[in-house]
Amino acid sequence: MSASNVVAPPTTPTRKRPVRAGIRKARRGQARWAIYLIVPSIVLLAVVIGYPVVSAIIMSFQKDAGLDPATGLFVQGGFAGFENYAHWLLQQCMNASGQTISCPPGNLGSQFWNAVSVTFFFTAVTVVVETALGMWFAFIMNRTFRGRALVRAAILVPWAIPTAVTAKLWFFIFSVAGVANAVLNTHILWVSDEWASRFAVIIADTWKTTPFMALLILAGLQVIPEEVYEAAKVDGATSWQRFWQVTLPLIRPALLVAVLFRVLDALRIYDLPAILTHGGGGTGNATTTLSILVVDQIRQGFNSASALSTITFIIIFIVAFIFVRILGTNVVRTQEAQQKGAK
């Protein structure tokens, strides 16, 4: 089992044998109790993440408890089939007499597809911008120059600051008589206009999250040995060619993992639009993302909110699956390779 057994040549001096055997015995004895070392982790993950996932799925198939419209009696809900899902996906609501009708405008159900497109729009734009900027920052941080420590600190600090604080700060900057309008000499309604509010969220998110991207890309950059660049230089590659044909292929695995984490994170965006635009913007739903809709729905019915959160993580799973299958992002292997490569 242990590598030392395999490597040890058969001609090992006999006096070493007992020691080796002792270690092996110790190791085997240890293996038996050592399994308990991962029990706390499994328990914590099962209680706080596993159970809510399962219970959300179960709840999503339940009816809300309430008055039965036919009998007027209080009923405990019961099995609802795909009713809660239809509420979101097909905008089907129940009217007072228990019939299925299409949801009236203003109902949270009718905001579903809007929330989906807003969420995907934010994800696409922020991830592209943050990846490009993050790569540039990572290159800067990877170079040696005077004042590098200061630049690194300035780049990384926004990421370490609570999103709630960031959002309030940008809310102030984007207020009508605020800094943004003063600097640009405009009178844009940053937090209430439909598109301006979307861009306000994107700008704030870029400012906040680019450092994280830069950090992950930098981790990939630092694994590349200097000799590779020297070899490319000797071969006469221009810096442009070095970027496209040396750097990019070499950081591809790290980059894909960074982008994957970012995409998964962006699909769940909540704090920024919720605080910056009060979850609204525009006509009230220009910046309503799926997570905002979930949290809003909690107050109006658990089961329906559970269905929506199940839909949300199915969407996230599909996106993650596409990454892993089509782009070949291997989170497990990349992280292990990075850790080994840096040795």
Added chain:
Amino acid sequence: MTSSTLTRVSPTRTVPLQRKLRGWKGARRWVLPIAGLAVIIIFVIPYIVMLLDAFRPSSEVLATPPTFLPKTWSLQAFSQVIADPSFHNWLTSSLIVAVSSTIIVIVVAIPAAYFTARFKFKGRMAFLGLVVVTQMFAPTSLVVGIYREFYDLGLINTYTSLILTDAAFNLAFALWILQGFFSAIPKEIEEAAWIDGASHLGTMMRIMLPLTLPGIVTAVTFTFIAAWNEYVVALTLIQSDNLKPLTVGINSYVTQYQQNWSQMFAASLIAIVPVVILFALIEKHLIGGMTAGAVK
């Protein structure tokens, strides 16, 4: 570095190439710091806004036209915030929650990371894969289930619920980082300690943990920052004002009914102090910790 290039420039036919090189190398000394400075300015401006406005009296913050520097410098906002009992409660909550969940993460992650690094047990990849999967769920998409669970357990509106949630959602990252560090330590080091008669626990405490210290520092920082910054779970699980953490609490300085921006900014500045200090202390180890996992 540049001086050697300079001395090598000689009137031969390689001059154009040499001059081109010298040109870039010469410029590089200035271009990079200037680009860096531009980046700093863009990234720091929002903080300057926050800082300057925290020192304005409340009445001046929303004055039009806005001036760059405060007309009157005032510590009023800071003294009001420091004297505010709610602010004390929020600060205490944030500290309790962030410190406790960090401790839980470290205590739970170290044994698990050690085990997965040392033993090639059946289902090891499945376990690690599952840990990565838990990173896909954010509290935001699970907040319904979490709320319901803690409601059933009677833990709504308690620190315990918040601490457990923060710990669980940060466990994956810590486990991964530490796992890398443990597998980088050669088995022989450990075996030598056992042969010398050290106990398992003694080996762990005196040899393994000091060797993985950079990894532990990284894990502690990430967990502390994430827990300190957490918003959605606290917003849903905590209802009474005196249990709210800072991230949720400070929002009440600016509502539809009152707009104490200078207090809000003063409170925010105080809220970022622990994070920035922590961050400045470990910035060097942080990048190393993410890539390395090596015994150096």
